[in-house]
Amino acid sequence: MARIVVVGAGVVALGAAMLLAGDGHRVIVLERDADGPPADPVDAWEQWQRPGLNQFRMAHTFLPRFRAILDAELPAAASTLKDAGALRMNYVRDVLPAKMSGGWLDGDERYALLTGRRVLVEAVLAAAAESAPGVQIRRGTAVAGLVGGTPALAGVPHVTGVMTKAGEVITADLVVDMSGRRSALPHWLEDIGARRPDEELEDVGFVYYGRHFRSADGSLPPMIGPAQIHWGTISSITLPADNGTWGVVLVTASTDTALRPLREAGRWEAVMRGLPLVAHWVDGTPIDDGVAVMARLEDRYRGFVLDGKPVATGVVAVADSWACSNPANGRGASIGLLHALTLRDQLRAVDAADPAAFAAAFHAATAETVEPWYRATLASDRHRVGEIEAGIRGGRYDSRDPGYQLEKALDAAFGRDPECTRANFDIRFVLDTPAKVFARPGLRDKTLRLGGGWRDAPPFGPTREQLLALVSP
Ligand SMILES: Cc1cc2nc3c(=O)[nH]c(=O)nc-3n(C[C@H](O)[C@H](O)[C@H](O)COP(=O)(O)OP(=O)(O)OC[C@H]3O[C@@H](n4cnc5c(N)ncnc54)[C@H](O)[C@@H]3O)c2cc1C
Known part of the structure; x- marks a missing residue:
C-alpha cells in the first residue's frame, strides 16, 4: 500500500482521503488553514474560519452524483450529514408536480441531491476523515513546493514528496494535489525542472x-x-x-x-x-x-501529459486543481469526487510503485471518466458568456453548435415529457454525459420536436434597462 500526501483539505479532498485510506493507503492531508471544525458541525458557520478557501461561505448544492458516491462509498459520512441537518431532496418526489414529472418511475431515486451549507458539509466530512483509520490531517501546514528524486522515466522529473512552507520535507509514494482552482502546482512542477502543464484558461469568467x-x-x-x-x-x-x-x-x-x-x-x-x-x-x-x-x-483545464509523456511522475492533480468550471452549474464537487474515485480505482489497478505506468493509467482514466464532464460544462459556459455579452449589447445570441441547440431545446422540453425531463436531470446532475443521453433511441428527435421552438419563448424578468436601474444607487 502507498504512502500518499494530499495537498489541501477541501470538501472533495476529505472524501478522497477517506476513499484512499479505505483501501489501506496511509494518507497525510496537508492544509494551510490552521483552524479545524468545531465539535458540533452546526456551529461551523459561526465558529470556523477558512481564509484559504474563498468559496467556503458561498452557497453550494451537492448534486446526485456526489450524493450517490457518498452513499455507496462513504455511507457513515452520508448518514452523519443527515443527522447534522443536511437534507436529501429528490426533484421528482419533492419538487416537480406530477404533471411535469409524469409521476414517480423506477430509478427516480437517483435524482436525490444533498443540500447543506458548504461549511456544514465540510465540517461533517472533516470530522469523518479525522477519525478514519489511515488518515492524518495536518492543519496549518502550507505546502511550498515539490521534492524531486530519481526519475522513473528518462527526462521526466519524479516527485518523492513535498516541502512545507516551514521547510519540512514530507515524503510520499504519490502526491495528490487537491489545493483547488488556484493551485500553484504548475509553478511547483517548473521549480523541479518539469515542463509546465498545458493550461487552457477562458478569457471571460x-x-x-x-x-x-x-x-x-x-x-x-x-x-x-x-x-x-x-x-x-x-x-x-x-x-x-x-x-x-x-x-x-x-x-x-x-x-x-x-x-x-x-x-x-x-x-x-x-x-x-x-x-x-x-x-x-x-x-x-x-x-x-x-x-x-x-x-x-474562469473555466480552466490543465493537461499533465504532453506529447505522450507525463510532465512528472509521482504527482497527480485531482478535482479543481486539474480542471474547474463555472460554479453556477453546481458540478464541481461531483466531478471532483468522481475524479477521486477514479484515482482510488487506478491505484487498485496499477501499483504506484510503478510511477510511469501509474501516470499513464491515471491520465487515460481521467480523460475517460471526468474530462467529458469538463468539456460539456465548458461548452455550456461559453454559450452562456455569449448570451450575456449579446444581452449587454442589446442583441440576441445564437449559435449553430448542435450541442447548444439541443441544450436549449432540452430545457424547453423540460416538464413536457417524462423522458425529456429525466434526460435533463441526468445531464444537469452529472449522472450521464450529454453524448450518452442523446444516444438514447429517439431522444434527440423528440427533444427538438418538443423544445425546438425555444427561440419563440417570450423573455421574462427585468429587461437590461430595468436591471441597470435596479442596481443604480
Ligand atoms: C463560488 C463557488 C461556488 C461553488 N458551488 C458549488 C456547488 O454548488 N456545487 C458543487 O458541487 N461545487 C461547487 N463549487 C465547486 C466546489 O467548491 C469545488 O469543486 C470543490 O471545493 C473542490 O474541492 P477540493 O477539495 O478539490 O478543493 P477546495 O475545496 O478548493 O480546497 C482547496 C484547499 O486547498 C488548500 N490549499 C491551497 N493551497 C495550499 C497549499 N499550498 N498548501 C496546503 N493547502 C493548500 C486551501 O486552503 C483549501 O482548503 C463551487 C465553487 C465556487 C468557487
Missing part, C-alpha cells in the same frame, strides 16, 4: 454575489422554479441548505462592470426582489455580514 438566510421556524422557501434561472444578463441561484438556512446567489459575467454595485446589500436585494419566481428567497434573516463576492471564476 463569472462573478458570484451570494448571501445566506435563515427562517424563524426552520422552514425553507418554496421552490417554484429551477435552482438556476438565467434572466438575460444575470442568473439567480436559490439553494436550500440545512437547519432552516438557504443560500441565494446572483451571477454575472466578469466583464459586466455595470453590475458591480451588486456587492452592496441594498442593490443586491433590489435586484432579487425584481426577479418574479425567486423574490421570496430573500424573505428571511440574513446570517452573513453582507454580500459575499467571488470573482475570477
Whole structure:
C-alpha cells in the first residue's frame, strides 16, 4: 500500500482521503488553514474560519452524483450529514408536480441531491476523515513546493514528496494535489525542472454575489422554479441548505462592470426582489455580514501529459486543481469526487510503485471518466458568456453548435415529457454525459420536436434597462 500526501483539505479532498485510506493507503492531508471544525458541525458557520478557501461561505448544492458516491462509498459520512441537518431532496418526489414529472418511475431515486451549507458539509466530512483509520490531517501546514528524486522515466522529473512552507520535507509514494482552482502546482512542477502543464484558461469568467438566510421556524422557501434561472444578463441561484438556512446567489459575467454595485446589500436585494419566481428567497434573516463576492471564476483545464509523456511522475492533480468550471452549474464537487474515485480505482489497478505506468493509467482514466464532464460544462459556459455579452449589447445570441441547440431545446422540453425531463436531470446532475443521453433511441428527435421552438419563448424578468436601474444607487 502507498504512502500518499494530499495537498489541501477541501470538501472533495476529505472524501478522497477517506476513499484512499479505505483501501489501506496511509494518507497525510496537508492544509494551510490552521483552524479545524468545531465539535458540533452546526456551529461551523459561526465558529470556523477558512481564509484559504474563498468559496467556503458561498452557497453550494451537492448534486446526485456526489450524493450517490457518498452513499455507496462513504455511507457513515452520508448518514452523519443527515443527522447534522443536511437534507436529501429528490426533484421528482419533492419538487416537480406530477404533471411535469409524469409521476414517480423506477430509478427516480437517483435524482436525490444533498443540500447543506458548504461549511456544514465540510465540517461533517472533516470530522469523518479525522477519525478514519489511515488518515492524518495536518492543519496549518502550507505546502511550498515539490521534492524531486530519481526519475522513473528518462527526462521526466519524479516527485518523492513535498516541502512545507516551514521547510519540512514530507515524503510520499504519490502526491495528490487537491489545493483547488488556484493551485500553484504548475509553478511547483517548473521549480523541479518539469515542463509546465498545458493550461487552457477562458478569457471571460463569472462573478458570484451570494448571501445566506435563515427562517424563524426552520422552514425553507418554496421552490417554484429551477435552482438556476438565467434572466438575460444575470442568473439567480436559490439553494436550500440545512437547519432552516438557504443560500441565494446572483451571477454575472466578469466583464459586466455595470453590475458591480451588486456587492452592496441594498442593490443586491433590489435586484432579487425584481426577479418574479425567486423574490421570496430573500424573505428571511440574513446570517452573513453582507454580500459575499467571488470573482475570477474562469473555466480552466490543465493537461499533465504532453506529447505522450507525463510532465512528472509521482504527482497527480485531482478535482479543481486539474480542471474547474463555472460554479453556477453546481458540478464541481461531483466531478471532483468522481475524479477521486477514479484515482482510488487506478491505484487498485496499477501499483504506484510503478510511477510511469501509474501516470499513464491515471491520465487515460481521467480523460475517460471526468474530462467529458469538463468539456460539456465548458461548452455550456461559453454559450452562456455569449448570451450575456449579446444581452449587454442589446442583441440576441445564437449559435449553430448542435450541442447548444439541443441544450436549449432540452430545457424547453423540460416538464413536457417524462423522458425529456429525466434526460435533463441526468445531464444537469452529472449522472450521464450529454453524448450518452442523446444516444438514447429517439431522444434527440423528440427533444427538438418538443423544445425546438425555444427561440419563440417570450423573455421574462427585468429587461437590461430595468436591471441597470435596479442596481443604480
Ligand atoms: C463560488 C463557488 C461556488 C461553488 N458551488 C458549488 C456547488 O454548488 N456545487 C458543487 O458541487 N461545487 C461547487 N463549487 C465547486 C466546489 O467548491 C469545488 O469543486 C470543490 O471545493 C473542490 O474541492 P477540493 O477539495 O478539490 O478543493 P477546495 O475545496 O478548493 O480546497 C482547496 C484547499 O486547498 C488548500 N490549499 C491551497 N493551497 C495550499 C497549499 N499550498 N498548501 C496546503 N493547502 C493548500 C486551501 O486552503 C483549501 O482548503 C463551487 C465553487 C465556487 C468557487
